[in-house]
Amino acid sequence: MEINVLLFELALTFYFIAAIMGVIELFRRRKTVSKTTGYLALAGFLFHSVNIIARYIKGGHIPVTNLHEAASFMSWCIVLLFLLHEYRYKLGLLSSFIMPIVLIFMLSSSIFPREIKEISPLLRSYWFGIHVILAFMGNAAFAMACGIGIMYLIQERYVKSKRLSGLFLKLPSLQSLEEINYHLITMGFPLLTLAIISGVIWANTAWGTYWRWDPKEVWSLITWLIYAIVLHLRLSIGWRGKKAAILSILGFALVMFTFFGVTLLLKGIHVFN
Amino acid sequence: MQILVIGLNHKTASIEVREKFAFDNEKLGEALKILKASGLTSENVILSTCNRVEMYAGVKDLDSGIEGIKDFLAGFHNVPKKALEEALFILHGSEAIRHVFRVASGLDSMVLGEPQILGQIKDAFDFSLKNKATGALLNKLMKKTFSVAKRTRTETGIGKGAVNISYAAVELAKKIFDDLSTKTFLLIGAGEMGELAAKHLINNGVKDVIVTNRTYERAEKLAAEFNGRTVRFEEYMQELKHIDIIISAVDVRKHILTKEDIHGVMKARKQKPVYIIDISDPRSIDPEIDKLDNVYRFDIDNLRGIVDVNEEERKKEAQKAENIVTSEVESFLRWQESLSAVPTIVALRDKAEAIRKDELEKTLKKLGPMEEEQIKSIEYLTISIVNKLIHPPTSALKSEDEDKELLIDTVRKLYALEVKKENEEE
Structure with a gap:
């Protein structure tokens, strides 16, 4: 398996688990909110970052030229903001509401073709x-x-x-x-x-x-x-x-x-x- | 040594009776000294709060211990023994242990799950420790008690959710506002109810306090107490656009704030949220206000409703806490059991028997074929030697000796016995 695919799948898996755990957290009777989802999202984010950097190096431009890349980059941006907010404000249950949105983008990304395309020189700027x-x-x-x-x-x-x-x-x-x-x-x-x-x-x-x-x-x-x-x-x-x-x-x-x-x-x- | 719990509490005695038997710190030291000198009990912890006077003791003999403590209590407080006996409860063995665990967990309290009692038990134990009134048994019991109380409180929701109206009001404030210290608070009506509710808010960080009251002097007095300012009753309307939290505690038969009033206020303050607590009875603030956005109004019935729900919730959680207590009592009993002589005696016997069988077998092999009768004789010989040898240590272990624990320990060491012991959890 190509390393890029592996990185993407790893990121997707971590986000997936984080989103599921976030939703489960909504139904648990305990008053305290677990921090695990935040760490899972962080782990996914690291793999995801490497994936995006690798695609950037390979393609020579920010990887947003097809729906796979665009949806993936969108999730990456949301997770980045999520992690910053999680760290700064420590809002209870934030992951339960954000990680499912991330997952929607990631899952959509995963169903679109993944090849890295040349972009027309016109757009290179x-x-x-x-x-x-x-x-x-x-x-x-x-x-x-x-x-x-x-x-x-x-x-x-x-x-x-x-x-x-x-x-x-x-x-x-x-x-x-x-x-x-x-x-x-x-x-x-x-x-x-x-x-x-x-x-x-x-x-x-x-x-x-x-x-x-x-x-x-x-x-x-x-x-x-x-x-x-x-x-x-x-x-x-x-x-x-x-x-x-x-x-x-x-x-x-x-x-x-x-x-x-x-x-x-x-x-x-x-x-x- | 046995655990004995004797005492009276809100379930067995009226406040008048409880007061008669209460110990203040000075009396407590004296009491511990007397008990120690009397020799009736070996270890003592005395818990004296406004709801209970309970003695946790380690005694060698149950009956004399009970009578001794009764005499002591009656004598110390100068109350007829008969009056005392009517109010007293007496527990020993597993029930005594369960009682201590339940009290510390708040399961025996008037307000289920209330947290102060744990601190009070800790203080009582510390006091006994300082006065050298405790020993191995109560030290272990108390340590276990604290860990049980921690478990019941963290693993169940027995202490969660406000169970009185003022607390519920504060809990709400904290979910509406982020930081109470930056909020402006108006108290309408400087009566006792208002004062109490206001105090809770102020204790939770509210700093900017305004008081208004029909009688201005009363408002001034309360404002001084709260480090706040006053506004005349006729003029508080003008202040409303700066106010984030309102407590209304007035005795009027009409709504002093209507939906229209608040609607105007909300416009003027650009919809910044307002939290209104109406503890007047009958209500002094129009409930129609609920229809406005960014206004959160609660009246006394709403708050009572919240408290009731929380109480129900605590009752449900209490069952879980009881289960934890039960399993912890069992584990404590197992520990106590391991201290008793029986397992040591059994281990000693087993060891002797094992050696005997082993050696007998070896010898019989060496001797070769023999008559049935001869084998029996040899076997009998080994049995009687072993029995005679282990008889004295066994009977010593069985006797109720002063230093029984030491003796058990010595026997175990001398014979290298392995006795199954309850693992220490701490």
Whole structure:
């Protein structure tokens, strides 16, 4: 078996176990949350990093040129953010909500063809690297915001229904969830903005036009608008808490659609072939 | 040596009776001295709390130990023995061990699983240790007790979930807010109930305290106590947009805060969350407020509901804790058993018998074919030699001697006996 395949499968396996354990954690009656999922994710992340670096060296560019690579790189970005948050905030149950999202990307990645493709010299530009990293990190931040938004909604349900049992005990406080959700969106939004700008510049160098109303461009713009609205409403009239959580889940649904749906259904120049 | 537990607690005696028998620290030292001098008990730990006065003792003779402690208690506290006997419970053997384990685990407490009792037992034991009132048996029992209490508390949920209203309110606050010390808290109504609930919040980190009350002087007094400030009752509405936590404890027959009031406040504070605890009876805050986002309102019934659920939960968990206690009692009994003479005697006999058989077989082989009668004689000879040799140590072990433990140990060493011993768990 090729070493790259092995690394990918190892990463997938660790993420898989972490996601399953994360979900099991939701149903365990113990009040304390196990740290094992975090370590499993870290182990998967290390293999995954080597896999991505190997593909980078082999292909000579950031490996996002087909759906296999793109979905895999997306999971990598989410796990990176997850590990940073896990380390920094130690939120109970974070892995139970983030690792399944990671797993969705990883499993999708595993079903697409894996060969490393030459990319057309047209696309070879350092703008490509900047555009890709900004876009993927931005979307990864939105993925995290979505997971945390779900946690917020569950905890909010418990408090509003005045029940202090079950997950209530394990989930973090509403305030921390709310603040981290907000901070992720304030991080994802400028990244997405810059990704669009760098994409526009790159498009001009590659094709000579700034904007081509390609489906992915359109849907990214819609996503960008949603998050712009989230931020605007929060700052102006205090749309926070439940409403912000729901919007961040919707926003990420759009990200997912742009990622998979547009590529598979609508096709265009952005297709990761 | 046997474990004896004698005492009275909230299940057997009223508070008036318990008070009569309570020991303060000074009396405790004196009591331990008297007991030691009397020789009725060999080891003593006395646990004296507001709910129980219990003596854990190691005695050589059960009956004289029981009578001795009864006389001592009656005499020491100057109460007729008969009155004492009515309130007393007496346990020995496995039931005594179980009792100590259960008390330390909070299984015997009024509030199931409450944690203070473990500390109180630790203090009582430390006091006895310092006064050299304990020995091998109680030291072992106490050590085991602490590890059992740790097990029941970590392996079961017997101590989890708030079981009084103030605690439940704080538990909620911590799940709504991240850091209570940065929150502003308004107490409406400076009565006793409000004061109590406010104290809990303040003990858990709330610093910025505002008190309002119909009688301003009372508000000022309480605010001073809390290091907070006051606002006039007519004016607290204007403050609301800065307030994160409200406790309302007022005696009014109407809603002092309506949904419309709070709706306006939420707009003014850009939807920053507000936590409202309404401990007034009847309610002083409109329950319709629940429909607003980012406002978390709890009234006294809600909090009681939470406490009830937690109590039920603790009761379920208590069964698990009881199972742990049972298995730990068994393991303690096995340890005690290994200390008794019986296994040593059995081991001694077995060893002698093994040697006898072995040597007999060798000799018979050497001697060659013999009459049945002759073989029997030789066998009888070996049996009587062995019996005569092991009789004195066996009867010494069986006697109730002062230094029985030492004797057992010596016999084991002299004859190189291996007695199955309960593995020490610590």
